[in-house]
Amino acid sequence: MQIKQWEDKNLSHFSYGILSDCEKKIVLVDPARNPEPYLNWAKENDAEIIAIIETHPHADFVSSHLELGKTTGATIYVHSMVGVSYPHTPFDEGTTIELGKIKLTSLHTPGHSPDSISILLEHDGKQKAVFTGDTLFIGDCGRPDLREGAGNIQSKREDLAKQMYHSLRKKLMALDDDVLVYPAHGAGSLCGKNLSKENSSTIGKEKQTNWCLQDASEEEFVKNLLTDQPFIPHYFPFDVELNRKGAPAFRESISEVMRTEKNDAPEPPKGVLI
Template identity: 70%
Template sequence: MQIEQFEDVSLAHYSYAILSECQKEIILIDPSRNPQPYYDYAKKHDARIVGVIETHPHADFVSSHVEIANTTGATIYVSEKVGAFYPHQSFDEGQIIELGKMRLIALNTPGHSPDSICILLEHEGIQKAVFTGDTLFIGDCGRPDLREGAGSIQLSRNELARMMYHSLHEKLALLNDDVIVYPAHGAGTLCGKNLSDAPKSTIGIEKQTNWSLQPMSEQEFMQQLLEDQPFIPAYFPFDVELNRKGAAPFKESVEKVPFSTMVPNLEEEILIIDTRPQDAYKKGHLPHSVNLMKGDKFETWLGSIVKPGEPFYIAAADKSSVDTAIERAAAIGYETSIQHAFIVNTGSLAQPLLDVEEFRKHPDDYTIVDVRNDTEVKKRRIFENSIAIPLGQLRNNIDKIPSGKPIVVHCAGGYRSAAASSLLRAKLPADAVVYDLGDAVKTF
């Protein structure tokens, strides 16, 4: 028996391959959009992929489950509650998949979603591991507010929070203490709020350290779970539905995106996502462009700023960077909305640089916009009179920002403020002056 954990750092996502060495067969759990790493793993071990299990229809990334099934002949296993549109075999409470000397047992664990399952792995009759999807994380549990407007079953966050309490305390907490916990996400995901960066744990350790498994009433649990959840990116409901249907083959889909080495004829109202470093962007960029750099959260912010189905352009400094941006857009199913991808190294517009010392002396002379998340602002407001609008909500709230004074945008380190300041510049009147405080915010 072998368990391989794959990590997509950008989405803080873990997927798994379970290998039966005696049978030379593999079952995958929650694979990411690009299936190639799983094919490579199978080839390395001279094994066949015979099954793919989806713990639920994911909101934060697009799975390759349908592509893998079509390519390899593997069976897709998923809860019947998903209402999946693709060929599949139901995998619900007590149902078992035999894999060599292993048994994979379905546990229905609603809470993060009404159709969530966990998978208990037994080897030679002994509980060894549990794959918890977005139900139990290391140090936390899944958020219950993502299925109020998506999926075949839509429930309120209160109903799902109540279900989560029982899934955790009456199912997962009853497993043996030495059972290894393999979650679908680590620190950095928006599917929970206080995850550890540890890639795995045990049931025993989580019962000692994870707040969600501590003795408490149902009401106490619900109150803590629902408090201070992070924002919900615009693309989350879109991905739930796409995963219920199944996405187009990854390589084929990204290769369909039109590309040119020069700036093509652009439609004026379509946003340009410029992925170059902020220094290069500020020196020269195209009108109606947003500086969304290739950081760890590129997919999250792309899917927060650009609405599902909205056309957009991708611009980057070279072909390799263009390809990377397209592939990362595909991770959330956005590659089909890219109208054109192209190389750009300058533009007709420049972003003015802020005189930080002047700003420090006279902050009241500026409109200050704080684009950090609500929880960050709650912990510490850096500027007393700032307007707090999280980056993920900025585009829909631009009318709340007065432009009579120069505008200074800040976040916690510079990545989000680069995107936000460029977005404001693209959407505000032409005479508005917008500055990015950048990493100088760390000195305040």
């Protein structure tokens, strides 16, 4: 088994590939806009991409899940609450994907969004890793204030903050302490307020160091989570909808971007000193 992590430094975004060496099959988690790195990795390993999992409709970047699904024939898995119209398989609580000795199980972990999931990876019956999307970060957890006006299901930030409290404690903290934590974002992302520069951790380490997993009442947790969150960029709601519907192919999209030769560029407006 191999777990591959890709980092888009400009967006502080992590995506993942899980390869079954014996089956020569790959499952992708939260792929970035450009599908080429994933296709190249599959080719390098003489493997087939058979599944693409979206942990939720992302707000801060555009995913290539639909393009990859069309290109490779892979099945796209999302929680049914996302409300997508493209071909997919619901990946609700307890649903599994199996690749030889690898089993991936959906854990419904609302809090960042109503439709957020985490993905537990077991190998040969033992818990090995969890892909936490925007639910649990290293040193932080996902902000709950991005779905008040976006997505198939819209929720107030206070309600999502309460759900986050229970998702962390009932689903993720219940995992074995040595389970590796692989989040969708790191330091610099606007999807949380205190993300670490580390790109992975363990459940046990996060229990010791992550403020979100310390002893606190629901009321205390909600107050702390809602305080001092960063600004919300205007494009975030647009991206949620675009990812929910599925974006056009990457190269097709960039070919439509207008390019202007330097000599043909319009004169900049003249300023007025006041």
